[in-house]
Amino acid sequence: MSTDLVIVALVQAKPGQEKALVQAQSELVQVVRKQRGCISYELHEAIDQPGKVVFFERWLDRTSWERHMRGAHMDAFRASASPLIGAVELLQLSQVA
Template structure:
């Protein structure tokens, strides 16, 4: 069963450009990963510090492999101290 992920990221004030640039670097390599069906980055209109990834994966194991990928480690290192909050919600499509 496909897994839907909502990743909610808030940048620290004044760090939103850095966070945006680093998040954008994740898109191409992630879309090329095995099991990635959808990986879309969004930014809130009312708060430029607020980003979302809407993701769909073939299954949870492939998503977990994604989370261990080198480009995720690079993102985490590049944005250390620049992210105010990060929440991941695992979901399933019901309709």
């Protein structure tokens, strides 16, 4: 099995903040995909629920993901996007089959 780290982040925008949050997240994607250790970083929005988004992330290892989470780009994103976010669920996964 793979030793990389898979992250699934489920995010719900606050009412009325759907477009602003998706825009901020889309900008974040462009930065993160260039980071060392990022294998893939995808943002998807629910077709029938605007503002409900899912990040699918694959990282070379936990160290790469932790470096990403501590980065200045994430500090800036959290500062600007936190008021737009209603709920977050974060799953850290390893492939088993």
